[in-house]
Amino acid sequence: DHLSSHRISLYPSPLGDGIRKKAAEIYGVPEDWIMIGNGSDEILNLIFRAFLGKGDVVMYLYPTYILYRTLALFQEAEYQEIPFTYDETLPMELIDRPAQLKVICNPNSPSGTFFPIPQMEKLLQVSDCPVVIDEAYVDFSRDNCLSLLKTYPNLLIPRSFSKSFSLAGMRIGILFAHPEIVHGLLKLKDSYNLSCLSQVAAMAALEDIDAMWENVRKIRETREWFTRAMRELSFTVRPSEANFVMVQKGGENMRLLYEALKSRQILVRFFPEWPDLLRISIGTDLEMKTLLNALYSITGA
Numbered sequence: 577d578h579l580s581s582h583r584i585s586l587y588p589s590p591l592g593d594g595i596r597k598k599a600a601e602i603y604g605v606p607e608d609w610i611m612i613g614n615g616s617d618e619i620l621n622l623i624f625r626a627f628l629g630k631g632d633v634v635m636y637l638y639p640t641y642i643l644y645r646t647l648a649l650f651q652e653a654e655y656q657e658i659p660f661t662y663d664e665t666l667p668m669e670l671i672d673r674p675a676q677l678k679v680i681c682n683p684n685s686p687s688g689t690f691f692p693i694p695q696m697e698k699l700l701q702v703s704d705c706p707v708v709i710d711e712a713y714v715d716f717s718r719d720n721c722l723s724l725l726k727t728y729p730n731l732l733i734p735r736s737f738s739k740s741f742s743l744a745g746m747r748i749g750i751l752f753a754h755p756e757i758v759h760g761l762l763k764l765k766d767s768y769n770l771s772c773l774s775q776v777a778a779m780a781a782l783e784d785i786d787a788m789w790e791n792v793r794k795i796r797e798t799r800e801w802f803t804r805a806m807r808e809l810s811f812t813v814r815p816s817e818a819n820f821v822m823v824q825k826g827g828e829n830m831r832l833l834y835e836a837l838k839s840r841q842i843l844v845r846f847f848p849e850w851p852d853l854l855r856i857s858i859g860t861d862l863e864m865k866t867l868l869n870a871l872y873s874i875t876g877a
């Protein structure tokens with residue numbers, strides 16, 4: 577019925593009314609605090625366009641999601657990349673230096689690590705600019721920042737349906753923010769940014785959110801035993817709250833290991849920019865066992 581030929585001959589809902597209504601129910605955030613995007617990437621794009629002009633400063637930790645730098649370059653903004661610290665406290669520079677926009681990916685990619693909410697609150701209290709907390713991976717973590725929205729009108733939380741909902745091909749993102757921010761961003765957004773197919777997919781995903789939680793439960797379980805197994809192989813593995821783990825071995829260059837795995841048709845992520853680490857996505861138990869067996873035979877362990 578949602579997809580009858582009659583329906584697809586019409587334009588989709590510009591604001592994603594159905595999604596907003598359902599999301600409002602599930603997340604306990606009013607509809608006018610919600611904006612839909614063509615993937616969370618579109619939402620990030622709109623945020624950078626709205627808040628950054630030439631010479632403005634955007635600040636984020638690094639290494640992180642590489643799109644932040646690309647978007648800053650588009651705006652001719654100055655990007656200040658503050659070295660990531662792998663403990664649970666935010667670097668003081670990020671908290672108390674002035675900027676026009678601050679972005680935190682929580683959980684972060686590629687590290688998978690998670691900053692506890694009181695750290696985010698500290699950042700929000702001190703910063704007098706918009707603060708984006710990119711929660712693309714948050715469903716895999718222990719907590720989230722939605723409850724801070726009411727207190728901090730400078731908080732923007734983009735989320736994605738690409739990871740925990742496994743809908744990357746549908747391009748669905750959702751933003752939670754103060755209605756004034758949503759109102760402003762809507763002026764920049766393409767009217768029909770989400771096709772009716774994507775809207776139907778998003779609604780179906782939200783209506784069966786238990787399926788997502790069940791998938792998340794499995795991935796977390798696999799992540800935990802896989803982390804232990806990798807540590808036994810003397811890899812350093814940061815405690816991950818995402819659907820991947822970051823592994824390192826001293827400062828060793830990981831390219832050869834990446835290529836050896838690839839020749840066995842096992843794909844992990846190697847970043848030329850950070851050659852001393854691999855990011856390994858969590859798949860099924862069987863896939864992770866296959867990977868471990870490949871590592872035993874490659875390293876002779």
Ligand SMILES: *Cc1c(COP(=O)(O)O)cnc(C)c1O
Nearest residue numbers: 615616617641712736738748749
């Ligand atoms: C995947 C990802 C996105 C973009 O997600 P889409 O909804 O697929 O556009 C944004 N931020 C981070 C940190 C991501 O990993």
